[in-house]
Amino acid sequence: MRSFYDCIVVGGGPGGAWAAKHASEGGASVLLLEKDREIGIPVRCAEAVGAAGLQAVVDPQPAWISNKIKGAVLVSPDGREVVVSGERDQGYMLDRKIFDYALVEIAAGAGVDVLTKAYVSDVIKPNGRVQGVRLQHMGQTSEVGCSVVIGADGVESRVGRWAGLRTSIKMKDMESCVQKTLSNIELDPDYVYFYFGKDIAPGGYVWVFPKNDRLANVGLGISGEFSRYKSAQKYLQDFIDKRFPHASVLYTVVGGVPCAPTLKKIVADGLMLVGDAAHQVNPMSGGGINTAMLAGQIAGRVAATAIAQQDVSEKKLRQYAAEWHKAQGKAHERFHKIKKAVYKLSDGDLNKTADAVLSLPPEERSLANIFKTALVKHPSLIFDVIRVFVH
């Protein structure tokens, strides 16, 4: 490890790995820092991704994929099941341990230096410009200088705060999540299941994502607006007791997912934020892998160009924010507004919507049609949607 790099990436998840890879390929010297002892561990993820979104940023390898998903089953509060399916491979169940390792291996192959068990305790910013990080590793504290810091340090991001950005998340936009990997259950491995309802997961949903026909990630998120009254853990236990009473639990993991608009400012002098740290998670689904990798790709490329041109000012780095908003920004804001509208529906509204959708012939049950049907049933939603599409 050197005492200066062109670019330091904080966080070794998919967003950080992809930022590091693309900065290195753009000609920058890059150091990737991970606070945990091993890349990819612990897996804090439900592991499902959209196939098209992933293919847009990387060529998916068979070893990364534990199961291929054909469609989704949306379950209303009173148990009506709406099946939405398409061609084969709508989505993948990733094996995140293997996937995250592979992405960092690819980055390392592109010339990135990697250090694990490396805790960043502050950014160095003489004169207000970020010029490096303070690093704690194996009982030693040191400073490593750089031209650009890319903060890919997850939902708990502090890199942005230290650089002066406002990154804390509003309670209502934060999903409090728990997941258990259940064995000894029976399900159709071709489908992912989503359960909705105020009693099941207020301001969120339950997911059942199969890894095979006997094993699945079963978890839920509830909005921070409700989590003070009953914890996510208790909601999940209630669901599992009812649905999968004979399951054995092989893994339990918890986490917070920011289902928020993208941060207003994701760059500062010498600093860029990527992925969960920048609130780039799809606010409707809570999925953040594809968007983090896309953002990382853009950020890495923009960083390398800025470094080569010896101008890492906020103004120059804004190119990253502009490209992110051009690629995903509008869709992201729209998803956030739709999320807010959908969570306003009562359980009765959701049941009626499911009923109406089930009256459609199966071949017409695309997501777009489900949405249209929901609109006909709930005219008040139309105003929300008009707001969504006019903006």
Place this chain on the structure above:
Amino acid sequence: MINAIDDRCDFCGACVAVCPVDCIELRESRIAILDHCIDCMLCVWICPVEALAGADKNLESECEASMIAS
């Protein structure tokens, strides 16, 4: 005033993300509440596994928290 129950904590960072005053420090399997905590309770409320406990909430901090949250 806020205490972390190490045996329950999964070190996920949800509390760090909602903290309005950046007073929670999280490492691989260590969590610390720093002295400038304002007892706003947001971390206690967001924790998925009830691993944070605060003293009895007083009206003032609830009021402040709801302002921060809105």
